[in-house]
Amino acid sequence: MAKSNSFNKREIEKNKQQKRKEKQQKREERKNNPTDSFEDMIAYIDENGVITSTPPDLTNKEKIEIEDIIISTPKKEDVEEPILNGRVEFFNPDKGYGFIKHIGSVEKYFFHVSSAPASITEGNMVTFELERGQKGMNAVRIALVKKEVQ
Numbered sequence: 001m002a003k004s005n006s007f008n009k010r011e012i013e014k015n016k017q018q019k020r021k022e023k024q025q026k027r028e029e030r031k032n033n034p035t036d037s038f039e040d041m042i043a044y045i046d047e048n049g050v051i052t053s054t055p056p057d058l059t060n061k062e063k064i065e066i067e068d069i070i071i072s073t074p075k076k077e078d079v080e081e082p083i084l085n086g087r088v089e090f091f092n093p094d095k096g097y098g099f100i101k102h103i104g105s106v107e108k109y110f111f112h113v114s115s116a117p118a119s120i121t122e123g124n125m126v127t128f129e130l131e132r133g134q135k136g137m138n139a140v141r142i143a144l145v146k147k148e149v150q
Contacts, residue, residue, distance in 0.1 A: 081129050085145070088124045100128060100139045111139040120144065 043051050084102055086109070091098030096113035098120075109130065113120075120126070120142065128139040 083127050083129060085125070085127055086139070088120060088122050088126060091120060091122050098122075100126060100142070109137055109139040110135075111142055115140045116142040117144055 043053065044055055046052055046056060084104070086100040086102045089099045089101040089108055093113070098111055098113075098116075099108045100111055101108050109128070110133070111128070115138070116126075125145040126142050127145060128142045130137045131140045132138070
């Protein structure tokens with residue numbers, strides 16, 4: 001015995017067939033009548049950065065030397081870093097590190113024993129410079145401040 005299709009199923013099938021035909025017709029129309037050519041798709045940018053459809057005028061072309069092109073930021077000039085004053089806030093000679101508190105601010109800087117003199121202890125007044133480390137600024141080139149007798 002043959003299956004009977006309900007009215008709704010037949011309508012759905014008709015709509016699917018109609019959409020397939022329409023899609024095929026549109027595909028054939030695009031093949032037969034290409035609307036956009038490659039020349040229509042090209043855009044040009046003038047010397048002011050404005051997008052235009054006309055090619056640039058090569059008679060006004062300006063010659064640029066490679067040496068005149070500056071890429072990124074200019075080279076950093078050699079500026080001596082200021083020598084800072086501070087006091088050794090904490091020092092652990094067993095582990096070989098400590099912290100110096102900068103006198104001019106509330107900042108504390110990490111230092112390693114390899115950047116400090118061997119006789120450094122907590123409470124010493126020192127001069128130091130800063131250098132960027134893996135976890136922030138580190139005190140380097142540490143020197144003890146000699147106490148002046150008055």
